[in-house]
Amino acid sequence: MKKWIAASLAALSLMAAPLAASASEAAPAIDWNTRYTYAELEGQLTDISASYDDITTLYPIGHTWQERALWCMEITNYDVPAEEKTGVAVFGNIHGGERESGACAMYFAWWLTANSDTERVSEILDNYIVYVIPVINPDGYEQSFVYNNRPNLRPNDANGDGVAFSDPYTDIDGDGYIATLYRGTADAQPERRGNPVFGMESCDWDKNGILGDDPRTSGIDMNRTFDYQWKRFDIETVNSEEGVIGANAYGNGGPAAASEPEVQAVQNFLLSHSVDALATLHTGIQCVLYPWCYRPYNEEIDTDLVYMDDVASRMAAAFQETTGRGFYYMQSYYDYPTSAELIDWSYGRLNIYSYTIEVYNGGKSADGNIEDCKWENTLPEETWVFYSQDDLAAMGIDTANLTDRTGEPLKEGEGLWFYTSATAQMVDKAPEGQDVMVEGCKDALLVMIDSVPYGEGYTKPEYLNW
Ligand SMILES: [Zn+2]
Numbered sequence: 472m473k474k475w476i477a478a479s480l481a482a483l484s485l486m487a488a489p490l491a492a493s494a495s496e497a498a499p500a501i502d503w504n505t506r507y508t509y510a511e512l513e514g515q516l517t518d519i520s521a522s523y524d525d526i527t528t529l530y531p532i533g534h535t536w537q538e539r540a541l542w543c544m545e546i547t548n549y550d551v552p553a554e555e556k557t558g559v560a561v562f563g564n565i566h567g568g569e570r571e572s573g574a575c576a577m578y579f580a581w582w583l584t585a586n587s588d589t590e591r592v593s594e595i596l597d598n599y600i601v602y603v604i605p606v607i608n609p610d611g612y613e614q615s616f617v618y619n620n621r622p623n624l625r626p627n628d629a630n631g632d633g634v635a636f637s638d639p640y641t642d643i644d645g646d647g648y649i650a651t652l653y654r655g656t657a658d659a660q661p662e663r664r665g666n667p668v669f670g671m672e673s674c675d676w677d678k679n680g681i682l683g684d685d686p687r688t689s690g691i692d693m694n695r696t697f698d699y700q701w702k703r704f705d706i707e708t709v710n711s712e713e714g715v716i717g718a719n720a721y722g723n724g725g726p727a728a729a730s731e732p733e734v735q736a737v738q739n740f741l742l743s744h745s746v747d748a749l750a751t752l753h754t755g756i757q758c759v760l761y762p763w764c765y766r767p768y769n770e771e772i773d774t775d776l777v778y779m780d781d782v783a784s785r786m787a788a789a790f791q792e793t794t795g796r797g798f799y800y801m802q803s804y805y806d807y808p809t810s811a812e813l814i815d816w817s818y819g820r821l822n823i824y825s826y827t828i829e830v831y832n833g834g835k836s837a838d839g840n841i842e843d844c845k846w847e848n849t850l851p852e853e854t855w856v857f858y859s860q861d862d863l864a865a866m867g868i869d870t871a872n873l874t875d876r877t878g879e880p881l882k883e884g885e886g887l888w889f890y891t892s893a894t895a896q897m898v899d900k901a902p903e904g905q906d907v908m909v910e911g912c913k914d915a916l917l918v919m920i921d922s923v924p925y926g927e928g929y930t931k932p933e934y935l936n937w
Contacts, residue, residue, distance in 0.1 A: 474780075475799050476788045497522045498585035503578060503906040506570065506899060508616070509609045510537060512577060516542050516605070523584040525549070526596060532604065533735075533736025536624050539609040541736050544580045546603065548596040558746040559920050560602040562737065565694050565813065567611015568619035568894075571831045572752035576605035578909035579916055596894055598925040602744065607693070607733055607751075614687050618649040619894050620725070622672060623731055625689040630679065637677040638685040641867045644672070644858070648896050649887035652682060653882060657857050661888050669875045670889060680872040693734050694751075695720035695809060697816035700765045701728035704810070720810045741817055747923040748824040750916060751813045757796060757844040759783040759915065760803040760827040762818040764809040768802055776802065779824055782922040786826065786915040794904075794911035797841035803827060826919060830912050833893075833902055844888060848903045850893035854899065859886040 520529040526548060529539035547556060563576030580603040586592045589912050595601070606612050610624035626635035640649045649778040652669040653661040671683025695702075702722040729735050741749075755929070760780040768776055783800040791798040803814065814825035833850055836843030860870045860881060874880050881887075902908075 473783065473799050473805070474812045476791050476797070477785070487798070490701055494582075494585035495588055498581065501577075503574060503909050504901050508573075508649075509606065509613045512573065512605060513540070513542065515577065516544055516580070519584055520544060521588065526587055527584060527836060532740045533732055535608075535610045535733055536626065537610045538733075539613070541604060541607065541609065541733060543740070544603045544605075545600060546583050546596065547600040548593070551597050553600065556598055556600050557923055557925055558600045558602065558744055559923065560604070560741070560744075560746045560749040561916060562607050562749065562751040562813065563603075563605045564612055565733075566621045566692070566753060566785060567606040567608045567613075567623070567750075568615040568621050569754040569831075570612055570615060571754050571902065571908060572828075573606045573612060574901065574905055575752050575828075575830050575909050575912035576603055576853070579603055579913050580605065582913050589592055599920060601920075602740075602746070603704065603742075604737070607737060615716075618686070619898060620688050622689040622691045623693055623733055624687060625691055625725075625731060627689045628685065629690070630677070630681070630685040632677055632679065632685070634677065634685075636685055636687045638673050638679070638681075638683055639676065639687045640671050640683050641673045641676070643674050643858070643868070644889060646854075646856075646891070648889045648891050648898065650856075653888045654875065654885050655857070655888045656884055657859065657886065660855050660857075663890065667875065667877075672889065674867055675869070675873075676868070680869070680874045681876055682868075682873070684876065690723060690726075691725040691731065692723040693725075693731050694719070694813055695723055695811050695845050696725040696729060696734050697732055697811045697813055698729040698738065699816040700810040702810065703765055719807055720812075724811060737813065738816065741821060741823065745822075746817075746823050748826075748919050749814075749817055750826045750828050752912065752921055753827060754828045754831040756806075756829040756935040757790070757798045757832045757846070758806070758829045758846045759787045759790070759798065759800040759812070760806055760829070761800075762803060762814050762825055764803040764812040764815045765808060767804055775818075775824070779826070782824070783826060784920065785922075786828065786918045789914040789918045790828070790830075790911040791841075793914045794907050795841075796846055796911075797836075797844040799844060817887075824919075824923060828912060828915055829913060830908055831902065833897075844910070846902060846904065851896040853893055854889075854891045854896075855889075857886055858889065863887060 520527045528545040533541045564573035614620040650672040655661045673683035702724045787798040787800040817823040818825045836845040
C-alpha cells in the first residue's frame with residue numbers, strides 16, 4: 472500500500488539550495504540549521520509578527536501543563552473580508568522530540584511573511600487565512616533538550632512513590648547527554664539486544680536505589696488522545712480481519728478522550744475557525760499520510776479519500792523534488808493502525824481535508840537509494856563508556872544501595888556501561904540540511920493550499936451550528 476513517487480534520479484540533487492534569497496529585507500534573519508529553545512521560537516514569532524504586523528496576528532490558543540503558551544500565527548490580507556477567504560492550518564510538533572517538524576512550521580510562517588510582496592504569496596494571502604501553530608507540545612519540545620521526549624508533561628508518578636517526576640534523567644558523567652545503563656564488567660562491552668536495561672542516567676534523586684525510574688514524561692501520546700474513536704480497541708477489533716485496530720493507541724491514549732489541555736486547545740481552535748485543509752507535521756519517516764488511521768479504505772463510502780490520495784501524492788512529489796530525498800505517501804492505516812489521531816478527528820468530525828507530513832528520517836540509505844527515504848545525513852556514533860563502582864561513587868551514586876529495576880544489586884567487579892545513542896547526542900542540534908528540509912515542507916504545504924480552491928468553504932456538521 473506504500474506508494475512511491477517516481478524518482479527521476481538524474482534530476483535529484485542533494486545540493487538543493489534554499490530559496491530564501493528573495494525574502495524582503497524586513498524579514499528577521501533566522502538560521503534554519505540551528506536547534507532553538509521554545510523561548511527562542513517565541514522570540515522569533517514575536518519578531519516576525521512585529522515586522523509584518525499588517526498581515527499577521529499572533530495569539531495563544533491555549534496553554535500546556537507547565538503553562539507554556541500555544542502560539543498561533545495568523546497570516547492573511549486583512550483588507551479582504553474573512554468570509555471571502557479559505558482557512559488552512561499547519562500544526563507542528565505534537566510529539567515533543569520531533570522538533571524538525573516545529574522548524575518546518577516556523578519556516579512556513581517566516582516564508583509567507585518574508586515573501587508577502589511576491590505575486591505568488593500575495594495571491595495566497597488575498598484568498599486564504601493561514602494559521603500556523605508551530606509547536607503543539609512545547610513542554611515535550613523543551614524536555615527534548617535533555618532526552619528525546621514524545622509525550623507531553625502531564626504530571627506522572629512512574630515509580631509510584633507519591634511524587635511526580637521524582638527521578639528525572641540527569642547527566643552525571645558530564646558528557647552533556649543522557650545514557651542508557653547496562654550492568655557489566657570493564658572487559659566486556661554488553662550487547663543491547665536481549666539485555667535488560669539497568670536504569671537511565673540520573674543521580675537517583677528519590678534515593679530509591681533505581682536510577683532514572685521517574686523521568687519528566689507523561690507516557691501519553693497526544694496524537695492518540697483526540698476525541699474520535701478514542702482507544703478503539705476491544706474484543707471485536709482484536710478479532711477483526713482488518714487487524715488489531717487501535718492497539719498502538721490503547722496503552723498511551725491518556726486518561727480520557729481529549730484529556731490533555733494541548734489537545735483541547737487544538738480541538739477548540741478548529742471548532743471555532745473555518746478550516747478547509749490542515750497538515751500536522753512529524754518526523755520518523757519521509758511520507759505524506761491521510762485518513763483514516765483507524766480503519767482501512769472502504770470503496771463505497773470513502774470517496775474523499777481518493778481526492779486526498781491524489782493531493783498527498785503531489786505533496787510528497789513536491790517535497791522530494793525540492794529536497795532530493797525520497798518521499799512516499801499512503802493512507803495512514805496502512806502505515807500502521809492507530810486511533811484518535813488529530814487527522815481522524817479533524818476529518819471525521821469536521822470534514823477537513825487532513826494530512827500528516829512526516830518530514831525527516833535521519834541517517835543514510837543503502838547505496839544512496841532514494842526509495843529508502845532517508846535524509847542522507849551522518850548521525851553521531853553511539854558511544855559506550857564503562858564506569859566501575861568506585862567511578863559511580865565519585866559521581867555521587869550510593870553504590871551499596873544501587874539496584875536494577877528488579878532489585879538486583881551490582882555484583883563484585885561489576886559496574887555500569889553508559890550507552891549513548893545517536894538520538895541522545897542530537898538533542899541540542901538540528902540535523903544537517905534542515906534548511907533544505909524546511910524548504911521542501913513549504914513546497915508540500917503550498918500544494919495543500921492550492922488543493923482547496925478559493926471560496927468553497929468546508930461543511931460544518933449540523934450539530935455544530937449552535
Ligand atoms: Zn510524530
